[in-house]
Structures are given as C-alpha cells and as structure tokens.
Amino acid sequence: MARRISVESVLRRIDGRGYKAYKDLTGASEDLGRLEIRVTRVQGDPFAPPSVVEVYVRGVSPPAGAHPVPYADYVHRLLSRVLPRYSMRGVGEGGSGRLSVPTPSPIIIPRSAVEAQPRGDGVWSLLLRVWAGLPSRGRRVLGRAARELLLERLPKAVLTVLDEVKGDGVEQHITVWKDQEHIRSRLEDMGLYAFVGDGSILPRKCGGCWEPLEDAVPFESPPSMRVEIELPSGKVVSGMGLPRGVTTITGPAFHGKTTLAEAIAQGVWNHIPGDGRELVVSDHMLAYVESENGRWVSCVDASPFIEALPGGVDTRCFTTPDASGATSIAASIQEYVEAGASGVLFDEDQTATNIIHRDVWAEEITGKRTVNPLSDMAPSMKKAGLSMIAVASGAMPLLESSDRIVVMDEFRARDATEKRMEASRVLREMGYRRAAKEYTRPSGRVVAEARVLEKPKVKGFVAEARNLKDRIDLRPLRQVEEEQQLSTALRAASVIASRKNASIAGLAREISSRLWRWDYSIITSRPGPELSYVRPIEIAFVVNRIPGLRACYGRYCL
Template structure:
C-alpha cells in the first residue's frame, strides 16, 4: 500500500484503496468493515483478528474477560487518539464503558481468535486525504494499541473473573434464600453526583443491624443485608439514604467492576415503577387499578397518547407483570400518590373514584403473580402494617422495624392483567439514535423516546442495540412477553451480527424486557 499516492486525493479515494486491504502483523491482522465517505461523517470501523495466549480459564469466562479487555482497549485507543486534521481525523476509540460488566460488540472471543472492533477517523486536510498521517495511524498507532491490549496481564483478568463469579454466586444464593436483593456491609452506595458513576468521596459505608455472613467461591466472606421476597418498605427521614438504597438495588441487576463501591450489591431482575405523565400507553389492562371512567372507556384495553400520572403508573405495573419481572421498585417521591394510597377522609368524601389504590391490593398482587415489591415511603404509614419487612434508614444504616397497628386499607382482590399481543409498528421508517434517545419515523411523523428514564439502561450501546432490535422485530406479530424472549434468544444464539452486519464497535447487551419497555412507550399496535 503506497500512502504517498493517496496524499492529496479526494477523500472518497479511501474507499477504493482500503476496501480490500488487509494490514498484517506478527500475531494479528486488521481490515476496514466500514469506510467513511467524508471526514465529518461518523468514523470508519476496523476489525482486528488476533492470535492470543490467554488461557482456557480466561476464554471460558467470556463475560468478565471480554469486559476487562474492552476497558483496556478503550484506554489504549484513547491515549493514541489525536486530532489530526478536519472532522474526525485521527480519532481512535470505542465508547466509554460504565462500571457495569457487560458484553459489548467491540471485544469477542471467537474460537481461538480474539476479535477487536473500534472506530478510526481517517485523516484529511479539508476534504483531501492526508496520506502521511494515514500511514502513521494504520502502521504505527493502531498496531501499538492492539499489541498493548494483547499484552494484558492474565492475572489481572482472572481477578475480575473471580470477582464476577463471586457476584454470580450471590445471585444463586438469592434464589435459594427466597430473597430479592443483597447489600454487603462496607458498600459505598452514594454516587459523586447525579451524572457520575463514581462513588462519593467520604461517603459513609453501608452498615446494617441484621447482618448475615456469606462465604463466596473465592474464599472471601462478606456480611450484609438480605431483602426477602414479598413486600419490603424502606422508610425514614429525608436525606438519610432511602432513595440511594433503592437506586443501588436497581443497579444490582448488573455486576460491577472493582472500585465501584457496589461490587456486592446484587439484585434479582427488577424494574423501577414511576409516574410518567405524557407517555404512550398501548392497549394495557389497568382495570384492576382504574375502572368505570366517566368517559366509559374500557380500561382492560386502555390506550393513551398522553397518559396521566396514575394511568401511566398503573400501566407500568401491568407491563412489568406481563414482562415477567421478579420485583418492582417504587419510590413515593416519583409516584402518583393517588394510585399508591388514599386516606380515610378522602375515601368517605370521594365515593365515585375510579381508582382502586395499590395499597388495597398489593398483598393479593404479590400472592397471585409472585412479584416482590420494594417500596420507599417516608410520608405515609399506609404500607407499614402490610409489609413483610420494614427497614428504617437512619444515616444510611437500615434497622429492622415492627409495627403493632393493623392496616385500615380495604382489601381488594387483584385482577391479573390480560396478556397482550404485539402487532407491529405500522408505517415504521428510519430508526436513529442520539445519545440515550431513539428517534423514529412512523407514518412520516417523527417520534422520540428517552431511554435514560429507564434506570436499567446504563450505556448508549444498549440504546443502539434496542434501536437495531426495533428494525429487526418492529413488524413481528407475537405475544408481548414472547417478543422479549425472542430478542434475548437472538442475542444469545446469533450474537450482535443478528442485529447489525457488519458488526460495529458500539453495541452493548441489553435485556429483552428493556426492548419491550421501549416498545410499550412508542405508538405501536398491541391487541
């Protein structure tokens, strides 16, 4: 390849010269799978196929091993990424990882090979090729970055493997003990700020009175709090850590890297339920909570383009049960309070209220569906006598609490919502991603959904995979829950290639339930 001959040519010449070019080195080679047409366009994609000397133990434990290698790939490329011309010239990189251990499309063990994928901004001066800089990038900077990744200490990878396996062991123990979450003593739950994943400096480590010990496969013994199945109420004064504790439990669906502070905060498959004024609702059965509307609308098939706080929250509960979540997390501060409870005076005053609050049917709901509920409540005692466990949080330390008074809430039989069928998105056009937002064209109109509202979504790569899932499954006709299962099966059996070919470096694994969560909030057809 003569780079001098490219120098000064029109930028489009990159495609002609690089399309079939393979760059070979001692223990790896790389090629371009996508070549940008303009220096201001999204960067090109390189795929490197590498021989490696990692042991079977590393390769067998793909999730933690690939995650660890990804973090080193990110760092190795970042320090060699250098603005060198117009547009994206000189950029080398992959998306910044969160503190969650995830499978990502940029790093994959395939057979005896290690595949690395990353972005490269082919250099230009204006809109003309910078041949000399291209040679430096392709013959020096990229090979050095790959070689650095291949020289990672295996011991450091196996440390993360051990941590990951300890975390997975706790997940198994949760099932054995009929618990929904575990929070280890010494965990740092608060974050530095609302935009940061890093632990707050000087934060008080988590402590609890009802501490139980647990021996892990590594030999490490941790002590902490098990939260049982059923209804758990977390109460206490403002600013004492109730919501922080709930947020940590939500993030406990993922394993975390060392140093995060929440390494041993582990939870079953749970979802935060909150009021979402203005959301789309598609044929959801909310009749157990809301019935006999003045409009006469049949709430077994409730739809709305602009749901209220109570109808949106009732819909989210029904959708969570339909999707098969094991637990719901509810915070009084972000809820429609008229769906949570109603005091005695208001019950007597309002005789024709179509809303039957959750407090009246929560015990029946748990019994009939098997779903658990963790509820943060600091302003009402309504749920305290109904709870299987009460935790009073003071200065980030939960203490078991018992109450002697009985519930005055009228008991109402919970009606399990009917299962819906997904009938596709009629008129589905282009699907784009902007950060944590998906922008869709549906019947020549634009719709936007912000996935940052779903606390289970922690990386933009997950948003991109959901967007690709909409393209693949957006015209399917199947049961809603089955659609989530099909999404998971496709990712497990066929990998990222099923969703995007050729595979780009910016995809991250996400649960099919979160794919369904997204469809539920779009103008889709459900029956």
C-alpha cells in the same frame, strides 16, 4: 472464493484522491500474523462519525477458569485507555487520525467493542471493533497517514493491551464478576430478592457520577436481616437480605432511602472492582418504575389497577396517547411483567400518590374509586410471584402490606418490621379496607400494525426518528448505565416495531439473549463498537413508547 483486498494496496491506489475514494476500503483486510485488520464501515466525510475497523486477535491465553464476559470487559477498559495514546495528533481535519471505543460504565456486560470466544484447549480469540478517523486534508485522502494509523498505530495499541491484560488485575476482575453471579444464583434458594453487602459504598460522588462518594458511611446490615454467603473465591460475606415479597424502605428525608433503593436497582448488573457496589446484587429482572405523564400506551391490560374510567373505557385493552401519573405506572408494571420482570421498585418521589395508596377520606367525598393502589394489590402480586420494593415515608397502607420494613436513619439501616402490626391497628380504626381486586398477569401482545422508524437515534436521554412527530423520553430507564445501552435498546425496538404480528416480549427476549452472546445479526449486519447488552425489559420499554405503535392481544386483535 472472493479475492482478498489488501488495505495497503487500496491506500496506495487512492492516495491524494477525493475523500469518497476511502469507500474502496470497505471489506479490505490485512493479515499481520497474530492480528488481522478489517475495515467494515467507512465514513463519507472527515467530519462524519468515524469509520469502523475490526481487529481479529488469535492465540489469546486467558487466566485459568476465566469467563468470556468479564475478560472481554477488562480488555475493553484497557483498550479505551490505550487507544488515545496511539491516535495521530495534528494530522488533517475533523476527526482525522483518532482511534477510540466508547468509555465503558462501571458495569460488566457484553459490548460490541470486544468479543471473547473460547476456541478449545484454553486458547481464545478476540474480536475488537474500533472507531478510526480516516485522515484527510482539504477532503483529500492522506494515504500514508492512513496506513500508519491502520497498520502501525492500531496494531501497536492492540499489542500493548494484550501485554497489559496479563496479571492480577484481570484475575480480580473475573473473580469479582463470578462472586456477584454466585450471589445472584443463591438468592432464590435463600428466599431473597436482593442482597446488600456489609461495607458497600452506596452513594455516588455526584448525581450523574459513576465514582463512589469519598468518606461515605459504609453500609451495615441490621442484625435481624443479616445473612452470610460463601463465595466461589472462598470468602464469606455478610449483608442485608431483602426477602421476596414486599419490602418498604422508609425514614426521614435526606437519610439515605433513595440512595439504598438506587443501589438495589443498579444491583441487576455486576459491578467492577472499586465501584463500592460489588456486593449489591439484585434479581436480574427487577424493574424500576415511575410515573410518566403524557406517555403513549397501546392495548395494555391495566384492569388490575385501573377500573371505572369515564365513558366505560375497557382497561383490559387500555390505550391512550396521554397517560396520567397513575395509569402510566399501571401500564408500565404490566408491560414490564409481560417482558419478564420478576418484580418492581418505585420511589414515592417519582410516583403518583394515588397509585401508591388510597385516601379513604377523599373517597368519601368523591364516592368513586378508579385506582386499585399498589398498597392494596401488593399481597396478590406477591401471590402471583412478583416482588415489590418501595421507597415511601408517607404511606401507612403500604407499610401494613410489607413483609419487611427497613428504616434508613443517618444513612444506617434498621429493621422496623414490628411496626407493621401497629399500622394494621391504626388502619382498622380508620375503617380502611383493602380493595378485593386480585392481580392477574398480562397476556403477551403482538405488533398489530408495523411501524418502520426512519434513522432512529438517541440524543442524551431522548430517542427520535425522522418520521416520529414526538420524541421518546428515555429518562425513566434509570437502571441503564450508559448511552450505548439506550442506543442498542432503540435499535432493537425498531426491529420489533417493523414486524407485524411480532411478539413484543418474545422478540425482546430473543434479541437480549443474542446480545449476551455477542450476536448482533438481528439488529445490524455491520456492528461497530457502540452496542451494549440490555435486558428484554429495556427493549420492551422503548417499543411500548413508540408514538402511534399499535399493539394487541387475543380478541383485541380481531
């Protein structure tokens, strides 16, 4: 049995030595009764990314009926606010004396900063992971200051959080999460794909803000689309039910079409109390798609949407280093469906026009059609079990294919589905005929040639690695709420890309499932507080855009 190394004894021994002596703290721990402190990762320099310290908490008593995910999320939010108060100021250089965790976004998901594990008899344990800047001056160890930081200030901060976690706030947090989970579980039985609750505040304070817009018009559902759902809390809520199948959101410019669509796209996550979107709930596997000119594509079956390309290119294994607007949409839809997406959402402002609908007059001039647009493919996609939500104000063929048409006018929703018959009449008079192509789901692909990424990292909305000539644009991941999700998706994608013959979708699903259970072993042996849950479709998104990655399926692997 390995002998326990005491944090305090190590700090006494290395006091005053060069900064690299802090490495002796790796694996050291200190039992403080209810709390145990463990140092799992040590920085190499006071100006480098901070060290990682774990705090194991015993004997936690959550509210009756609590679920680990919202409880841990609430603790994380308290921890992110409390830690700065216990940081040391004016001590040493660089990040010396700082305690922190990533600031969580308004969504409630598992994150590595706080894990909650039931232990039986209503007693839980918590595992907290914190960034700590080990103090130094002149790159010399400040042992006494480090002891104060790790064994006095950090434990006091954690005990403060444990005191503050008691009360109505955490119970409301758990209740709101459970209500959203319940609504999502009811969608399929009710024939719905998304629910937008009456009174929801959909607009945000600014383009990149998390906070709701003050004085915004509360959402009100059209009477013909209004449904009621009874929540576990006993409350009955009403709102607009978007049916499975094809829904088009239309209306004049600047009247709220995109705002509604963005809220529905973000409805795949559960939101915190006060966010304004607590009653906007979508199928968890809805995927947002947009055109990505110039993206890498490897052996994707784009044949339902793309055909008759120059040179007889086989679109059943479509590969290109430079996709166009239409071919990138076709590839993305198939990649998302392969990874488990149940439907897609797109906005005409971000989508190539020729993949939305056909122009019959242009076809008369060219005499050739290479793209089967979404307006034509929508009925057969619905037959294949996929739903589609579109934002479009200038696509009559798409309106004609819709099961529901929602008009946004002065930020208020109106059901205009009866206009579909009029659209059908006009299209017939124009001689418009829908493409006869039937949609087919893609086959699962594998990594044909392993690609090991060297030191992958995320900067803003860009992923890069030392051995990648081109960077990966992550901006199309519009459903991701925080940078930690992007970093986690990149690390997971790096694992998949490094394994020859690995199933891209299968391994993405496995990693995502593990992330939900706070199991990070497949992507790292020493997690810090920087990891967040992502769905398999976010992981697959990154894998599929790694420049030069070779994928294949079936006979195309021979």
